[in-house]
Amino acid sequence: MKYNKITLLLFGFLFIAYTSQAQWKIPEKAKKSKNPHESSDTHISSGKKIYASNCKSCHGDPGKANALLPTATDVGSADYLKMKDGSIYYQITEGMGAMPSFKKSLSDEERWSLVSYIRSLANKEAVEEGGDENMLDKLSLKFEFDKASNSVKASVTDKSGSPYSKAGVPVAFLVKRYFGQMKIGEIETNESGLATLKLVDIKTDEKGNIELSIKINDRDKYGDVKLTQEITIGEHRHFKNILEERALWGSRANIPWWMLFLYVGITGGVWVAIVYVILQIKKVKKLGTQINT
Amino acid sequence: MKKDKKEKKANKSTSRRDFLKLGLTLGTGTVIGGGLLSSLTDAKAETNETSKVMTTKGEVMEVNTSHLKALGDKTDEMLGGGDRDGIKGRKWTMVIDLAKCRNAKRCVGACSTAHQLKPSEQYHINILRMQDEKNTAPYFMPKLCQHCDNPPCTKVCPVDATFKRGDGIVLIDNERCIGCRFCIAACPYSARIFNWSEPINAEKFADKEYNIELNVPQKRGTVSKCLFSADRLKEGKLPYCVEACPNSVFWFGDLNEDAVTNGSSKETVKFSDLIRDNAGYTILPELGTKPSVYYLPPKNRLFPFEYQGKKTLDDDKH
Numbered sequence: 001m002k003y004n005k006i007t008l009l010l011f012g013f014l015f016i017a018y019t020s021q022a023q024w025k026i027p028e029k030a031k032k033s034k035n036p037h038e039s040s041d042t043h044i045s046s047g048k049k050i051y052a053s054n055c056k057s058c059h060g061d062p063g064k065a066n067a068l069l070p071t072a073t074d075v076g077s078a079d080y081l082k083m084k085d086g087s088i089y090y091q092i093t094e095g096m097g098a099m100p101s102f103k104k105s106l107s108d109e110e111r112w113s114l115v116s117y118i119r120s121l122a123n124k125e126a127v128e129e130g131g132d133e134n135m136l137d138k139l140s141l142k143f144e145f146d147k148a149s150n151s152v153k154a155s156v157t158d159k160s161g162s163p164y165s166k167a168g169v170p171v172a173f174l175v176k177r178y179f180g181q182m183k184i185g186e187i188e189t190n191e192s193g194l195a196t197l198k199l200v201d202i203k204t205d206e207k208g209n210i211e212l213s214i215k216i217n218d219r220d221k222y223g224d225v226k227l228t229q230e231i232t233i234g235e236h237r238h239f240k241n242i243l244e245e246r247a248l249w250g251s252r253a254n255i256p257w258w259m260l261f262l263y264v265g266i267t268g269g270v271w272v273a274i275v276y277v278i279l280q281i282k283k284v285k286k287l288g289t290q291i292n293t
Numbered sequence: 294m295k296k297d298k299k300e301k302k303a304n305k306s307t308s309r310r311d312f313l314k315l316g317l318t319l320g321t322g323t324v325i326g327g328g329l330l331s332s333l334t335d336a337k338a339e340t341n342e343t344s345k346v347m348t349t350k351g352e353v354m355e356v357n358t359s360h361l362k363a364l365g366d367k368t369d370e371m372l373g374g375g376d377r378d379g380i381k382g383r384k385w386t387m388v389i390d391l392a393k394c395r396n397a398k399r400c401v402g403a404c405s406t407a408h409q410l411k412p413s414e415q416y417h418i419n420i421l422r423m424q425d426e427k428n429t430a431p432y433f434m435p436k437l438c439q440h441c442d443n444p445p446c447t448k449v450c451p452v453d454a455t456f457k458r459g460d461g462i463v464l465i466d467n468e469r470c471i472g473c474r475f476c477i478a479a480c481p482y483s484a485r486i487f488n489w490s491e492p493i494n495a496e497k498f499a500d501k502e503y504n505i506e507l508n509v510p511q512k513r514g515t516v517s518k519c520l521f522s523a524d525r526l527k528e529g530k531l532p533y534c535v536e537a538c539p540n541s542v543f544w545f546g547d548l549n550e551d552a553v554t555n556g557s558s559k560e561t562v563k564f565s566d567l568i569r570d571n572a573g574y575t576i577l578p579e580l581g582t583k584p585s586v587y588y589l590p591p592k593n594r595l596f597p598f599e600y601q602g603k604k605t606l607d608d609d610k611h
Contacts, residue, residue, distance in 0.1 A: 057541045057558045069539070105593040178383070178547045179531055179554035182561035201565075203551040206382055239382045239549050242442060243459045249447040251456065 026087045033086035037109065039116045047117025050110055054102065062121050071098060081122040088115050139164055141171075141227045143214050149198065150233070154214050156193040163193035170218055171195040175202060176211035176228075186217055199233060208234040376506070376523075379458030384585075385440070385521055386461070387535070388544035388553050388567060391591035394433040396420055396600070400534035400543070407533045408517070409509045411493045415486050417519040418534055424606040431598045431606050432591040435542065437534070438463060438484035438519035439576070439584035446476035446485065455516070461548075461585050462521045466505055470515040477516060481580050485518040531556050540595075548585075 037043055051062075058069040062076025073080055092111050095101035102111060143154040154171050156164040169189040174181040184202060187195040204210050210233055215226035246256045342358040404410070404417050417437060424431035440463050447455050447463060454469035455476050477485045492498075492511035501510050506523035522532030530536070535543040535556035546553030546564060554561045567573065571589040578584075598604060 052560075057555075100595040102595075105595060175552075177550050177552040177554065177561050178529065179545065179552075180559055180561040182552045182563065184563075201551075203549065239384070241459045242457065242461070243378065247443070249444050249457060251453060 026090050030090040031084050031086045033089060035085045035089070035112050035115055035119075037112050037116065039119060043113045043116040044120045045117075046110070047113035047115070047120075050106065050114050051117055054106065055114070058099070062118070069098065075118050076121045078122075081118070085115050085119060088118055139169070139216060139222050139225050141214055141216065141225055143212070143227065143229070145231045145233060147233075151196050151198040152212065152214075152231075154187075154189075154195045154197070156189050156195070156216070164189065165191055165193065167191050169193075169195075169216055169222065172215050172217040173197050174213040174215070176213070181213060202233065204234040204237060206237055206239065208232050208236055377456060377458060377464075379460030379462060379523075380527065381459065382549060383460040383526075384548040385526065386546060386548045386553065386564065386585050386587065387437075387521070387532075388564070388573060388587045388589060389435055390542050390544070390571075390589045391432055391434055392589065392594045393540045393542045393596075394420070394435060394591075395540055395596035396422075396433045397539055399537040399539055400435060403533040403537035404519070407509075407522070408507065408520075409493055409498065409511050410486075410517070415488075415517070417484075417486070417517070422600055422606060422610070424611050426611055427608065430591070431600075431604075432594070433598070434588075435534075436482065436484070436576075437586065438521075439482050439582065439586045440519075440521060442583035442585065443581055445479040445481065445580075445582060449475040449479045451475065458523075460526075462523050463518075464505060464520055464523065465508060465516055465518065467508060467512045467515040467517070468503055468505075470512075472514040472516070474516065481577055481582065482584075485516050487516055488513050 051059075055075070058067065058072040059075055060067040060072070062074065065074045065077065067074055075081075089111060091099070092106070092114055093101065093103050095103075106114070138159055139156055140159070141154060141156060143152055145152050152173060154173070156169050156171065158164050167188065167190050170186055171189060172186045173184050175184055176182075184199070185197045187197050189195045202210060209230050211228065211230045213226060213228040215224075216222045243250070243254070246254050248256060248259070340357070340359055343355050344358050344361065345353050345355050346361070347353050398420060401416060401418050401420065405412055405415070408417060410417065419436050421434040421436050422431060423434045440461055442457075442461065444457055444463050447457055450456075451473060452469050452471055454467075454471070455463065455465045457463050472487070474487055477487060488511055491513050495510070495513070498510035503510065503512075504524065506520060506527070508517050508520060511517055522530075522534075525532055531545050531554065532543075535545045538556050541555050541557040543556045544553035544562075544564075544567065545556065546561070548564065551564050552561050553564045553567060567589075568587060571592075573587045573589050575584040575587055600606070
């Protein structure tokens with residue numbers, strides 16, 4: 001019986017969570033507002049970045065239905081994209097329930113960029129459906145490190161091995177770190193299929209190596225194209241082991257020199273004084289016996 | 294020269310451990326029979342000779358001499374001494390983004406479960422409610438052990454129970470701790486707690502072997518505190534609190550790699566960029582403790598402050 005009640009309650013919560021999504025009250029006026037910016041590539045890509053840092057932690061990847069917060073809508077779903085630009089803008093601006101308002105943390109332009117990006121997802125879907133299936137898996141990647149310029153040159157080639165001449169393939173550069181892959185840059189290829197990234201202040205392991213992965217960051221268009229390789233980009237590093245330091249917080253073996261000398265000095269001084277006093281007393285006694293005789 | 298010295302030092306400590314090993318694995322009875330020492334290194338043919346040994350839990354038992362086998366390097370591990378050196382070449386650091394915290398307390402829950410702390414009584418992480426002044430905005434601030442690079446707590450420990458590892462973590466060996474609480478007094482961040490009474494589920498965990506990297510089972514009359522989840526780091530996982538946070542508050546990573554990973558979004562970014570772009574800071578830097586935990590100021594907050602239905606703190610709480 002008790003479990004039944006709990007499941008009932010759970011279903012109740014789920015129902016509320018479900019219906020709360022449908023209860024967005026968007027004023028008619030807000031629905032009609034239009035995106036003041038034209039949907040340009042720069043807007044879409046900046047919207048994409050804003051999405052990654054502000055929205056992804058709850059909504060997940062658009063179109064993949066992998067929202068991290070169960071109640072968060074998948075903004076890439078066809079249902080969601082039926083909404084008008086104005087409504088999406090209003091939702092981002094005002095927020096509701098678990099979704100916070102972004103009125104203060106994102107500027108007006110940034111919010112519209114987000115709308116542009118979300119809207120672009122709809123177009124992408126259309127392209128995907130009617131798109132060229134043969135495009136997939138056609139490209140391959142290669143990269144080399146140039147020590148003189150301290151940069152990584154990635155080249156995109158098609159199946160025949162000649163450079164991919166269509167510019168604008170986004171190539172992401174990732175470095176392996178202890179808890180995950182760190183993105184250090186994303187460069188679009190030029191006409192000769194090259195994307196060059198200058199490495200600025202990338203920390204290596206002890207031997208001066210990094211594990212670099214490059215991948216084409218447009219899965220829908222080009223499929224999964226990825227290459228991982230370990231390259232040497234720097235000198236041998238020595239990691240400072242704080243346990244080798246002489247410090248007060250360390251163990252007895254790592255006592256600071258000044259403290260060792262101070263301690264030995266004071267203790268030795270006290271002993272010397274005691275011995276001196278004893279010797280003096282002995283002298284007094286000796287003198288006393290001399291006088292008596 | 295210097296290397297020689299270090300090696301010597303290492304030898305010294307191993308010989309001390311060897312001595313301990315001898316003392317503990319062999320009960321007093323076995324030491325009398327000097328011939329038994331050789332049986333430590335290589336197993337003999339089955340004999341009727343028995344000897345008394347003491348288990349890691351302190352019980353004296355009798356076994357056939359031929360079954361005795363020295364475990365060598367594993368001795369420390371067996372005795373629960375654990376790893377006092379840390380993971381080589383790492384220097385752990387944490388970044389806490391105050392703008393994202395909405396007092397969800399998932400970090401606290403995950404931490405308390407992992408470390409067997411008493412709910413709503415003992416905390417390794419405290420979520421402080423901060424308001425500097427009447428007219429400034431209040432915010433939530435998770436506060437844990439700062440794992441200082443110049444820790445005041447390890448300086449005052451008279452029995453070397455609390456110590457710093459090479460990878461930056463400050464740990465406590467509860468089996469060495471005598472409960473003097475000097476470290477609690479020395480810590481300027483109030484990060485340490487004391488087990489005044491029998492820990493939660495004491496009977497249930499009585500037989501469990503003590504894990505120095507998890508501080509469990511908790512022991513009555515000893516000190517406990519945040520351990521940066523040293524047991525998880527060893528496996529390449531993020532700490533319990535970092536992983537549990539739903540609001541992207543915690544970043545955790547290795548300073549030698551200059552990278553931190555967010556526990557919620559799993560995004561990895563450059564530590565130096567994150568700190569520079571967001572004006573990161575450490576708490577009470579004037580004490581010279583050199584904390585390993587960094588804070589990002591509560592700017593552009595996603596969630597409004599609300600505690601017990603109030604939007605600000607009472608006047609006397611500022």
